Amino acid sequence: MKLLLFGATGRVGSHILRHALADGHEATILVRSADKLPQPLPENVRVLTGNVLNEQDVKLAMQGVDAVISALGTDGTTTLSEGMPLILHAMKQEGVSRIVTVGTAGILQSRVSPDLLRYQSSESRQKLTxxxxxxxKAYLLLQQSGLDWTIVCPTYLPDGSYTGNYRVEADYLPADGMQISVPDTAEFTYRQLGSSDYLRVRVGIAY
Structure with a gap:
């Protein structure tokens, strides 16, 4: 498989990249700076220096790929909401239908107020939204895209260790879920490339 990965230098994205390379996939990564990437990189990695907010950079990165994973974070910016339309547009131009993204448990449905998302309800413990x-915003764009999307929505995300033992639930955070490690989140996210279990679904993940 030829995979395009956004956010490859981030906490979750760097683990996803390791999974893809271990399985022998060809990976294209678009990064603002290659300095944060592990060295040396194998031959099946194509590194493009650019910006997800630049339409031409995204279009170039999208050429010849089979699927997309976005592990873009927020980090106090609007990069996610401004970059997602460019990613989706490029996917449609190139005929790429599958995208898996890493979201947050805040955009899952609330159990206490089912008409609201968790971050909009008393279920959320986050004061800042x-x-x-x-x-x-990214979720709404994906919903309207007509593409085969999956959003993996972890709750509190410490670095932690890999366990391979976690719970997932469509559209909701698993009951009493308190945290999930970065390595376990990355593994589940990566596995969705080969799965149709959660097409056009948000998936809560927690221990």
Whole structure:
């Protein structure tokens, strides 16, 4: 498989990249700076220096790929909500239908207020909602895209260790889920490339 990965230098994205390379996939990564990438990189990695907010950079990165994973974060910016339309447009231009993204548990449905998302309800413990609002905008764009999307929505995300033992639930955070490690989140996200279990679904993940 030829995979395009956004956010490859981030906490979750760097683990996803390791999974893809271990399985022998060809990976294209678009990064602002290659300095944060592990060296040396194998031959099946194509590194493009650019910006997800630049339409031409995204279009170039999208050429010849089979699927997309976005592990873009928010980090106090609007990069996610501004970059997602460019990613989706390039996918449609290139005939790429599958995209898996990493979101946040805040955009899952609330159990206490089913008409609201978690970040909009009393279920959320987060006082600041800016990051969830960014992910909400990306979710709405994916919903309207007509593409085969999956949003993996982790709750509190410490670095932690890999366990391979976690719970997932469509559209909701698993009951009493408190945290999930970065390595376990990355593994589940990566596995969705070969799965149709959660097409056009948000998936909560927690221990």
């Amino acid at each position: 800016r990051a969830a609002e960014e992910h909400h």
